[in-house]
Structure formats: structure tokens, C-alpha cells
Amino acid sequence: MAGFPDDDGDPVVVLRELLDAAGRRPLTRPPLWPSDVADDATPVEFSLALDESGDRAVRILGEPIPENPGPAANIHAAKRFLTHMAQRLDLTLHRFHAVEDLFLAEEPQGKFALWFSVILRPGRPPALKVYFNPLVRGVDAAPALVAEALRRLGLDEAYDTVASSALRRGAADRFSFFALDLDNGPLSRVKLYISHESADSATVERAAEAVDGVNPMALREFLTLAGGGTGPFAGRPLVSSYSFVEAGAGRPGNYSLYLPIRDYVPDDEVARAQVLAHFDRAGLPAAELDRAIGAVTGRALRDGTGLIAHVSLRLGRFGTGTTVYLSSEAYAVTAPRGRMSTAQPRGTATATL
Ligand code: TRP
Numbered sequence: 107m108a109g110f111p112d113d114d115g116d117p118v119v120v121l122r123e124l125l126d127a128a129g130r131r132p133l134t135r136p137p138l139w140p141s142d143v144a145d146d147a148t149p150v151e152f153s154l155a156l157d158e159s160g161d162r163a164v165r166i167l168g169e170p171i172p173e174n175p176g177p178a179a180n181i182h183a184a185k186r187f188l189t190h191m192a193q194r195l196d197l198t199l200h201r202f203h204a205v206e207d208l209f210l211a212e213e214p215q216g217k218f219a220l221w222f223s224v225i226l227r228p229g230r231p232p233a234l235k236v237y238f239n240p241l242v243r244g245v246d247a248a249p250a251l252v253a254e255a256l257r258r259l260g261l262d263e264a265y266d267t268v269a270s271s272a273l274r275r276g277a278a279d280r281f282s283f284f285a286l287d288l289d290n291g292p293l294s295r296v297k298l299y300i301s302h303e304s305a306d307s308a309t310v311e312r313a314a315e316a317v318d319g320v321n322p323m324a325l326r327e328f329l330t331l332a333g334g335g336t337g338p339f340a341g342r343p344l345v346s347s348y349s350f351v352e353a354g355a356g357r358p359g360n361y362s363l364y365l366p367i368r369d370y371v372p373d374d375e376v377a378r379a380q381v382l383a384h385f386d387r388a389g390l391p392a393a394e395l396d397r398a399i400g401a402v403t404g405r406a407l408r409d410g411t412g413l414i415a416h417v418s419l420r421l422g423r424f425g426t427g428t429t430v431y432l433s434s435e436a437y438a439v440t441a442p443r444g445r446m447s448t449a450q451p452r453g454t455a456t457a458t459l
Contacts, residue, residue: 115194115195115231115232117166117224117226117232120191120224120232121150121166121168121224123170123187123190123191124150124166124168124170124187124222124224125149125150125168125170125171126170126171126172126183126186126187127171127172127173127175127183128141128149128169128170128171133436133437136437137149137437138171138173138175139169139171139175139180141169141171141218142169142217142218143167143168143169143218143221144415144433144434145368145412145415145433145438145440146433146435146436146437146438146439146440147437148433148434148435148436148437149168149169149170149171150166150167150168150169150434150436151166151167151168151415151431151432151433151434152164152165152166152167152398152402152431152432152433152434153165153166153167153429153430153431153432154394154395154398154429154430154432155427155428155429156390156394156427156428156429156430157425157426157427158388158389158425158426158427159425159427161227161425161427162227162228162394163225163226163227164225164226164227165223165224165225165226165429166223166224166226167221167222167223167237167431168221168222168223168224169184169218169220169221169222170183170184170186170187170220170222171183177213177214177219178212178213178214180218180219180220181210181214181219181220184219184220184221184222185220187222188202188222188234188236191234195231195232195233195234196231196289196290197234197288197289198288198289198290198294199288201259201286201288201296202236202286202288204258204259205238205255205258205259205284205286208238208251208254208255208258209238209239209240209242209251209255209284210238210242211242211243214239214242215241215242215243215244216239216241216242217239217241218237218239219238219239219242220236220237220238220239221236221237222234222235222236222237223235223236223237223285233287233288233289234287234288234289235285235286235287235288236285236286236288237283237284237285238255238283238284238285238286239283239284240252240281240282240283240284241280241281241282245277245280248280248281249265249269249273249281252265252281252284252298253265255284256296256298259296259350260356261296261350261356262356263356263357264296264298264348264350264356264358267316267348267356267357267358268298268300268316268348268358270316271312271313271314271315271316272300272302272312272313272316272346272348273300274309274312275302275305275309277303278302278303278304278305279300279301279302279303279305279309280300280301281298281299281300281301282299282300282301282345283297283298283299283347284296284297284298284299285297285298285299292351293351293424294351295349295350295351296349296350297347297348297349297350298347298348298350299345299346299347299364300313300345300346300347301343301344301345302343302344302345302346303343304338304339304340304343305337305338305339305343305344306336306337306338306339307325307326307329307330307336307337308336309337309344310325310329310344310346310363311325311326313346313361314346314361314363314421316348316357316358316361317348317357317358317359317360317361317421317422317423318357318422318423319422319423320361320421320422321421324419324421325363325419325421327387328363328365328384328419329363329365331380331383331384331387332365332367332380332381332383332384332417333365333367333370333380334370334371334380339365339369339370341366341369341370342366342368342369343366344363344364344365344366345363345364345366346361346362346363346364347361347362347364348360348361349361349362349422349424351424358422359422359423359424360420360421360422360423360424360425361420361421361422362418362419362420362421363418363419364416364417364418365416365417365418366415366416367380367381367414367415367416367417368411368412368414368415368416368440371411371443372411372442372443372444372445373407373408373409373410373411373442373443373445374407374408374410374411374412374413374414374442375406375407375408376408376445377407377411377413377414378395378396378399378407378414381395381414381417381430382395384417384419384428385428388428390428395430398430398432399413399414399432402432402433402434402435403435405435405439408442409439409442410435410439410440410441410442411440411441411442411443412433412435412439412440413432413433413435413439414430414431414432414433415431415432415433416429416430416431417429417430417431418431
């Protein structure tokens with residue numbers, strides 16, 4: 107990719123290491139491990155982050171899968187990847203070390219223990235983000251685990267702030283990811299994610315109130331355009347995330363809303379049209395979405411669903427932006443659901459890809 111240095115930070119090299127044995131395995135053989143990163147068990151997902159400021163990043167979410175995978179073996183492989191990356195990139199690991207014993211259980215439960223996101227920006231070495239699973243010791247243990255992790259990171263008040271705005275509907279609202287930026291920039295973040303089962307727009311508008319300066323109408327508009335309505339979203343859940351930066355004194359600086367758009371459209375042609383309706387409203391260029399789609403697939407968009415897996419909106423003091431998550435579909439394409447006669451795609455009626 108133009109602008110990326112051709113050295114140890116080479117994105118291709120980083121990606122190869124990220125995937126471990128899964129990256130060396132021919133795609134004609136079944137997946138080594140049922141990774142939850144993507145629906146078809148590919149342990150990788152791409153995303154394009156478009157900042158209102160004009161900044162762009164390409165990100166790769168991945169799960170290292172070793173030759174003999176298993177809950178403990180996967181943690182081992184992930185730590186090996188992190189050690190390698192720390193030798194090559196300028197990583198800051200003190201936050202990771204402060205909480206790893208909480209989240210890296212000997213017998214991990216849930217769908218994963220450690221994921222990474224590799225963040226690529228032109229002219230800069232790759233940055234890394236790590237995701238822990240708050241459910242790793244079971245659903246009931248998650249609140250105490252998250253509270254303790256935040257406390258160790260000096261964010262003592264964060265738990266109550268988040269709980270009072272995002273954990274209001276009993277078991278329907280629950281922690282899904284706990285993430286750390288592994289660089290030392292002034293905006294290096296601790297990020298906490300909450301899934302909201304069967305939520306509607308009001309649920310996430312309320313969740314966003316924890317962050318100063320967020321206009322709840324922006325969320326409602328985003329759901330209406332990209333999600334086709336204000337809910338309830340009864341398929342895969344809407345997800346809220348809060349970012350804490352050290353400079354933010356324990357208050358979240360950003361709120362993001364993730365829409366698993368693939369559950370709310372009949373196929374990717376409709377998904378693209380709905381994302382573009384939001385792009386139009388947000389002043390983002392349609393060509394950038396199409397370029398990203400063209401980079402990961404050559405298939406007709408109406409022949410499947412889930413290429414566009416999620417779309418997210420980030421709001422707050424530390425930048426506003428939209429991110430589109432694209433599946434590699436390396437193993438499988440999910441069949442389209444078929445369109446209802448009334449459900450015409452909005453905006454552009456035909457995809458040109
Ligand atoms: N595939 C999982 C899911 O859809 C995890 C995941 C991957 C995810 N990328 C995401 C969740 C982006 C929320 C947002 O739930």
C-alpha cells in the first residue's frame with residue numbers, strides 16, 4: 107500500500123503473524139477454529155475508519171489461531187504475537203500487564219480470549235489494539251471483572267458512569283469487549299463495549315448521555331438511515347462503546363454505536379445503499395466505500411449478505427467519524443435473505459460493482 111514503510115512494520119508481515127497457522131492454511135481446507143471474528147469463521151475482518159477531519163485508517167481485526175487451537179492454546183498464540191510485535195513496533199504494554207491476569211483465565215469461557223486490531227495509516231507504522239473478553243469467567247463475573255480492570259487503570263468512576271447509562275435493562279445489556287490501545291499517544295484509549303439485546307434508538311440515546319456533547323439525534327438519524335428504522339433491533343444486538351483517555355479524567359470522551367447491519371437488510375446491495383444514505387448525510391464520499399468494497403470482493407452485492415457486517419458512528423470530543431466493517435468471506439458467503447416486495451433499497455437503486 108502506498109505510503110507504508112517496507113520494513114518490519116510491513117502490513118503484510120504483520121497480518122501474516124496475526125493469523126498465525128490460520129494464515130498458512132489453504133482456504134480449501136476447513137477453518138482450524140470457529141473464530142467469532144467473522145460469521146464464516148475467518149479469523150479476520152477489515153474495517154475502514156473515516157474521520158470527519160479527513161483522516162482515514164484501514165484496520166484488521168484478527169484472532170491468532172495456532173496449529174493445535176484450543177482456548178488455552180489460542181491465548182498462548184496471541185501472547186506470542188504480542189511479544190513479536192512489541193519487538194518491532196513501539197508498543198506500550200503497561201495497561202495490558204495491569205489487567206491481563208483478570209481476563210486471561212486458565213479455562214477461558216466465551217467465544218474468544220484475545221483479539222487484536224492492527225491499525226494502518228499512510229506514512230505511519232502500524233498501531234495495535236487488544237480486545238479482552240469480559241465474559242471469560244462467565245456472564246455473572248463480568249461486572250466485577252470490568253470494575254476491577256477500570257480501577258487498576260485509574261478509571262475508578264468509569265464503571266458507575268457506564269452502568270448508570272448503559273446497563274439499565276437487566277440481562278439485556280451486557281459487557282462484550284474490553285479494549286486497550288497499545289500505543290502511548292495522548293489519545294491512547296481504554297474502551298468498554300456493551301451489547302444491547304433487542305434495543306431501540308431510545309436505549310442507545312440514553313447510553314450516549316454519559317458522554318458530554320453528544321447529540322442523541324445523530325444516533326437516531328444514523329439508525330434510521332443505515333439501519334432502516336429506530337428499532338427494536340431484535341437480531342444481532344446494537345453495541346455501545348465508551349472511550350476513556352487519560353486526559354479525560356475518568357469521563358468517557360467518546361461514544362460509539364455499532365449497528366450489525368447484516369441482520370437488518372436482505373442483501374449487501376441494500377446494505378450499501380443504506381450505508382451510503384448515512385454517508386451522504388455525514389458528508390462522506392461514496393467512492394471511498396466502493397473502493398473498499400472493491401478491494402475485498404468481486405461478487406455482485408445482491409448475491410449475499412454480511413459482506414458489510416457492521417457500520418459504526420463515533421461521536422464526542424475526540425473526533426467524529428464512521429467506520430464500515432467488511433468481511434473477507436474467505437470461507438463462505440451468507441445467502442441473501444430475499445427482499446420483501448415493499449423493501450426497496452433506498453437512495454441508489456442499483457449497485458455498480
Ligand atoms: N463477529 C462478532 C459480532 O459480529 C464480533 C465482531 C467483529 C464485532 N467485529 C465487530 C462486534 C464489530 C461489534 C462490532 O458480534
